Amino acid sequence: MTTLLDIHDLHVSFPDGDGARVRPVDGVSFSLERGRTLALVGESGCGKSLTSLAILRLVPSPGRIDPGSSIRFGDVDVLALEGEALRRIRGRRIAMIFQDPMTSLNPVFNVGDQITEVMHAHFTITRRDARDAAAELLQEVGIPDPRARLKAYPHQLSGGMRQRVMIAIALAGKPEILIADEPTTALDVTVQAQILEVLDRLRESHGMAVLLITHDLGIVAGRADRVAVMYAGQIVETAPTATLFANPSHPYTQGLFGSVPRLTGPLARLSPIAGNVPPAGRWPTGCRFRTRCPVVHERSETEPPLLRVEPDHEMRCWLAGDGPR
């Protein structure tokens, strides 16, 4: 297995207005392998989207990636890149699709222009060849009559079609990594199923690594190879997907599972986590989940490190059996 992207001890901070800094991403480490999918799972406000923006150096001002963080893409130090070198990675070798394609698509350019723009930016290619390649991409993401659709504007397309166009734009740079940030959250379940199928197919045919960011464990099953659950700026549990689903161990992960409505099995009342994710800066000392945790633990005043649950399965909770690594 080849590690494509290695993120180590990533911290993203914002000034809190009183001269101090809050850290919505606070020491996140993971890596992405070629052709694999890693799912980053958590509720709104847990820091998962900011983590993905940091990979592309798109942290919104006045936020910053703190010193000591490391993002390595192959042998490239992403945090040291500037200007042209950064642009060669962003949108080209690492592409991203967002939840709301309408706000990420440019309303005054047609679909064909938006796809070929990426190609012209990154490759030497004739207009005609770019047009042909764009039509091929639309075909590949499942848009019927792709030649005609090149001339369509975003407002003429349904939500599902727009998300397909976003994927086609992302693929236009032939990326090695695709970051998909809640790619189906705003869509109907039927369209969600279509889009996820397209993503699965493309990952296989292009051998891309996918970072799938989602709050829905339902779409992780059968898709991701590995899961990292985030809470309050940190990864709180990580394991191969099958392991995590067989033995979700962190009370937060268990709460996420308890929230998912199911179609099969006995009908039981949902057992969600109480309350909301507190905003960065108002996280409790010690274990950050303790204010919502159904389990009371004598050591919850002390912040737990990632502890071993079983081989290749760790969690940030004192309930882990084996103690420190």
Place this chain on the structure above:
Amino acid sequence: MSVPHAASAPLLQVSDLVKHYKAEGLFAAKAPPVKAVDGVALAVARGETLALVGESGCGKSTVGRTIIRLQEPTAGRVIFDGHDVFALAREPLRALRRRMQIVFQDPYSSLNPRMTVGDAVAEGIEIHRLAPTRLERNARVAALLEEVGLDASYARRYPHEFSGGQRQRIGIARALAVEPSFIVCDEPVSALDVSVQAQVINLLKDLQERRGLSYLFIAHDLAVVRQIAHRIAVMYLGRIVETGPAEVLLSDPRHPYTQALLSAVPEPDPTRRRARIVLAGDPPSPTNPPPGCPFHTRCFHPLRDERCRREVPALRPVHGTLAACHYAETSAIASTLGADVV
């Protein structure tokens, strides 16, 4: 879930509901209308939840809004507790509105950003003069906020200070303020994170039990619907294509479209293999619905034939549900929920 009070007359009875939108603009006179709702019948009993399910654009939200006359119908009849809703004059309609409320998908866009949460919740109380004094009004607001799981002190704050889930609770408190007996829940949890979605589903169930509420629950996710619905009606292109008791419709769906909707729901279990039907494309345009069965352009039923392209199937009893499919006796797939299909 069993249907409560099944024997009594339904609280709400909708028949032959039609809502067509006329095209606007230069060539509007010649343009065909958008047939958003094309002959819908449904009933909701007291204390019951009927879920109205379908994809974006199928007309489910239009049904919800037309029933409570937020939009005027093109044709049809709605009887609410003995009142003919479409025949009511302005004043009696206003009085009836107190008993019929709506909760929207995006509570933020339905809350005035310059109004405190307390004033927003109290609006209905004031319009319908339900609290004689300021003190009583404030006490009611406080009790409502607490009933939906919010702190009473939030009354003094503004909508932007709250998360999506909290705003949805505010929207629910606002609907409850006038003590309705029926609430249209228009995709109330579709925009929420799963954890918050689960909290709101549980809240709606508790409120129903405590207050004996009836819900028309509009949604596109059948797993969510299973948590709350006693009965389900599946809509496609402005029509109901299948309806029945929730447990029957979910375990033995007869319409291929219902089967496709079921198979689209992601299940958090990597070991379970289900029949996976991925419907091709989007639903056809309601301006120009296909002739015959509205679903025939996307249908995958092995028996589909010329008849489906010609003849509109009627909603008729098939096993435990009513289904509008010529070949509903034969399932389109071996078993939607059974193991080892794919």
